[in-house]
Amino acid sequence: MERGQIGILPRPTSLADESYLEFVTTFRKFAIQQGFPTVAATGEAALEKALESGEVARPAEGGEIPLGDIRRVFSKIPFVPTWQRFVRSQQEMMWRRTRESFVKTSDQTMADMAAAEASHPERIHVDPDFVPPDYTRCEIHCQPGGYTDDPLGGLVFHYGTKIFYEGFNDQDELHVELAEKTTLPDDGKIERILDVGCSIGQATTVLKDLHPQAEVTGLDVGLPMIRYAHMRAVQRDKDVHFKQALAEDTGYADGHFDMVLSYILFHEVPVKKMKEIIAEMFRILRPGGKFSIFEFPNNDKGQVSASHRFMIDYDSKNNCEPYSPGFVASDFKGILEAAGFVVEPGPAVSNDFLQSLVATKPA
């Protein structure tokens, strides 16, 4: 039977799937909200002891403890491998069961995406000769097929990230917040908005709601992502555009956009590509345009705690985030400034793990 939706969220195709996945959601909440603070508290305490005893050399002023030392000290705590096991296992359970559930109705989903494309072909922009480069094709977050290689990937991403967000983004609440906190140009002129690395367009459609006079476009490398995003927008009567392209090679003219939003894009690309993307965003923003960035923290000035460095390192190796250590180690703000942007702190968001920056292209 058709089990419908939970508001704007797809519902798993059987009660058994839904119950199993709700368990995973709740367990993840436990592992992240209680498990990680326990890892952090016990790990930081053990690290302090190691510093006092001389087992780990105390860094000079302005220096930082080598990651290898943090890893070695944390790994001796019995709960740490347990937590690592839990986090990895729930991630695998989440993707496995989510995909198994929605594969059962994949014919309908594929037909729905095709129907949306037939009804509004002018709102989805795909170059049939485009081939995603290898660096984009890893299984980020362990999602089967990643962003590019599972035709059902948009729907699987949607429900999978519902679990990732521990139930706090079921109705796109976080994306509503991000869109609302996307900084406007000082002159108030907003004709064209880009959501770069838009995945399934959760913020893209909200940007259109907030700025109905503007042409709003979501851009992503994953065809499964933008096909699903487009279907979702058409079904909800949102007049937004989606384009499959590389963020470092968007195909837009110089100065095309008034404002750009990116949400957790840059830690998912190599640093070399990050620099190319920043240069491209500078090129396609008009003078006075604003680039709002919500992203992983970076540690160029030693501002990230040892426990968070441990967690990000673990996440990189165990949650298929191959590029995040490079991002975290980079001088992200300096790279933005070197591209020509004037960079200021952006509005705080409810997820205080994220950094928020606003990069302005000088008028």
Added chain:
Amino acid sequence: MNAPGPKVEVPQSLGEEIGGNGRVYFENVVIDNLLDALLELSAAVWTHHDRALVLEKVLAAKGIDVTGAIEEHLPDAAEIAARAAERDAYVQGVFGSFIRRPTGNLPGRQADQKGDI
């Protein structure tokens, strides 16, 4: 968009990360396996518990066509919240010991007492 291309086939199974031999975090892989088993067992117990909860509600409301009716039951916001609260308590019950006892070095406990319970 260009005219639709050939029908896209959706593979039944996919994913190198969730397939294969899997990751190991303990020197003794049995511990990894026990914890995986514990998670799957917990998920299964919850799944059955959840179904029973739904069954009771459906029976009370209709008393007929139980199997079909269970799948048709869609909880309202209050029921979703109540079930989420039960799930929180369930997860606490099963996994709370890992938070309570993250290390084996309890204050006042002698090294030679480890493992003697």
